[in-house]
Amino acid sequence: MNRLTLIGMPGSGKSAIGRVIATRLGWRFIDTDHCIEKRFGKKLQAVVDEVGTEEFARIEEETVLALPEEGPVVISTGGSVVYSDAAMQHLAAISTVVFLDVPLPRLHGRIARAAPRGIVGMGAGGLEELYRNRFELYHKYAHSIVLLQGENLQEAATRVLFQCGVS
Numbered sequence: 001m002n003r004l005t006l007i008g009m010p011g012s013g014k015s016a017i018g019r020v021i022a023t024r025l026g027w028r029f030i031d032t033d034h035c036i037e038k039r040f041g042k043k044l045q046a047v048v049d050e051v052g053t054e055e056f057a058r059i060e061e062e063t064v065l066a067l068p069e070e071g072p073v074v075i076s077t078g079g080s081v082v083y084s085d086a087a088m089q090h091l092a093a094i095s096t097v098v099f100l101d102v103p104l105p106r107l108h109g110r111i112a113r114a115a116p117r118g119i120v121g122m123g124a125g126g127l128e129e130l131y132r133n134r135f136e137l138y139h140k141y142a143h144s145i146v147l148l149q150g151e152n153l154q155e156a157a158t159r160v161l162f163q164c165g166v167s
């Protein structure tokens with residue numbers, strides 16, 4: 001197995017851990033948010049502001065369906081990708097899908113520190129409600145679930161690879 005997709009909440013480390021894994025193994029690294037930034041020539045937040053979250057979710061699906069289907073790769077997705085069954089079926093067909101499960105308190109801190117970004121489906125109930133709504137979806141589509149509680153990026157990458165049987 002030489003193709004991994006990381007899914008999970010915003011701030012769970014998909015982009016940062018994905019890059020560490022790809023660098024360590026010499027695999028290609030694709031971040032679907034970066035693909036969207038490249039296509040539109042602007043930062044992700046500017047794209048979301050311009051098109052709205054509903055259209056953003058459609059663009060995200062389109063981006064996933066256009067991903068290369070061969071070659072060693074780590075694919076880091078945006079947290080909202082699980083709202084698209086078509087995108088998730090595709091990712092499951094072309095890679096091993098790993099849910100990075102990071103407890104809410106840790107996510108809170110990371111999201112508060114990060115630059116603002118449009119979160120799909122964010123309502124009055126905030127991150128807690130979003131987590132509850134998405135949790136089932138992340139579980140539904142994951143081949144493997146990695147619980148991350150205090151590991152740094154290198155340790156987290158090692159955990160993911162160990163759990164997926166990549167050495």
Ligand SMILES: Nc1ncnc2c1ncn2[C@@H]1O[C@H](COP(=O)(O)OP(=O)(O)O)[C@@H](O)[C@H]1O
Pocket residue numbers: 008009010011012013014015016017076110114148150151152153156
């Ligand atoms: N396990 C970790 N240890 C330390 N910092 C982390 C860890 N995971 C993520 N981060 C940091 O949290 C922030 C959000 O991570 P990011 O990879 O962008 O998450 P995502 O792509 O899932 O939204 C970044 O600054 C990243 O370096």
Ligand SMILES: O=C(O)C1=C[C@@H](OP(=O)(O)O)[C@@H](O)[C@H](O)C1
Pocket residue numbers: 008009010011014015033044048077078079080117118119120121
């Ligand atoms: O969860 C979400 O709704 C989103 C997560 C973001 O990516 P990360 O999960 O990499 O932060 C980005 O795709 C967009 O802002 C929407």
Ligand SMILES: [Mg+2]
Pocket residue numbers: 014015016033076077078
């Ligand atoms: Mg990311």
